[in-house]
Amino acid sequence: MSADDGAEAANERTERNVKRFLFVNRKAPYGTIYALEALEVVLISAAFDQDVTLVFLDDGVCQLKKGQQTKETGMKNFSPTYRALEGYDIEKLYVEKESLEHRGLTADDLLVPVKVLTTEEIGALMDQQDIVISF
Amino acid sequence: MTILHTINKSPFQTTDLDSCLRHARKGSAILLIEDAVYAAMGNTGISERVGEALKNTNVYVLGPDLDARGLERERVVRGVEIVDYGGFVDLAVEHDHVQAWV
Numbered sequence: 001m002s003a004d005d006g007a008e009a010a011n012e013r014t015e016r017n018v019k020r021f022l023f024v025n026r027k028a029p030y031g032t033i034y035a036l037e038a039l040e041v042v043l044i045s046a047a048f049d050q051d052v053t054l055v056f057l058d059d060g061v062c063q064l065k066k067g068q069q070t071k072e073t074g075m076k077n078f079s080p081t082y083r084a085l086e087g088y089d090i091e092k093l094y095v096e097k098e099s100l101e102h103r104g105l106t107a108d109d110l111l112v113p114v115k116v117l118t119t120e121e122i123g124a125l126m127d128q129q130d131i132v133i134s135f
Numbered sequence: 136m137t138i139l140h141t142i143n144k145s146p147f148q149t150t151d152l153d154s155c156l157r158h159a160r161k162g163s164a165i166l167l168i169e170d171a172v173y174a175a176m177g178n179t180g181i182s183e184r185v186g187e188a189l190k191n192t193n194v195y196v197l198g199p200d201l202d203a204r205g206l207e208r209e210r211v212v213r214g215v216e217i218v219d220y221g222g223f224v225d226l227a228v229e230h231d232h233v234q235a236w237v
Contacts (some may be wrong), residue, residue: 028145030203031170032226059145062173065205069177079205102147104178106212111205 012079013051019130020051023062027135030075031124035063038135046088054085054130055122057096060135061103064110080082082112096122137162139230143169143205143237146181151236166218166226167196172204177212189214197223 013019027034045052056064063082063109070077083095093114100106100116107116117125126132142160152167154233156201159165164172165188166174174185175196188194189212198217208217218226227233 008144028148028170028173028204031143031145059148059170059173062204064203065204067207068203069205075203077203102180103173104176104182125226 016033016049018049018051020053020128021045022053022072022126022132024054024132025054025056025063026058028059028062029068029079030070030073034135035060036078039078041087041133041135042090043081043088046085046090052090053092053125054090055094055096055117055125057119057122059099059103061095061099061105061110064112064114065105066109066111066128068111079111085112086132094122114135125135137164137230139226139233140165141233142167142171142174143235145170148206150183153184153237156184159188159192161191164193164195164226164230166223167194167215168200168223169197172200174205174208175201175211175215177210182212185212185215187214195207195215195222195226223233 023038025038028034042052042054066079067081093112094117095114097116097118107114140155140163142152142155144151152171155165174181194215195218196211196215198219211217
């Protein structure tokens, strides 16, 4: 986890016109459009070379569940997109430990490598951002 | 008079399931669809509540909605029956009416 990274890094970001964006994902996929819309916005922010971090908490952790097969429901399976984020230099993915546990899940159930953080740690991460956008 | 209750919201985000379980009479059926299928999974914070409900009601879950969300059928709470779209129609026909907890 990138702790508050000091004045030098902050100056560099100012020069490059880069802000720290945090996208907070709190909804399950498919039942609503939030998860898919969040992905769209995340990809757009990456195109503008911003410093992007994603957190998944509450039902948002379900977005990363392995083995999604949407064929029979007639919906588009967008879960492979999470694996493609690395190619857009989006590598800071954090998942809340308590949310996983409440849903009977572990990091092994997820389709991308993530860092699991406690509620406390995610709160601290939120504090370090320039812009927080919730879905 | 028998009712088929349908629930389509995540049990972790709304009180829909909880309210349904409090109102459902003995012998009625509950079908979990869309984001409510998370309620069918074992080893969660609400599995015990669903297990309790199975004593008085029949609980069903829509298989295609489990699959879409990557939820393994073998991890569904024991006693909850998995149905397909045809099974959904059968349940609707078998009961006097359908009550949607939207």
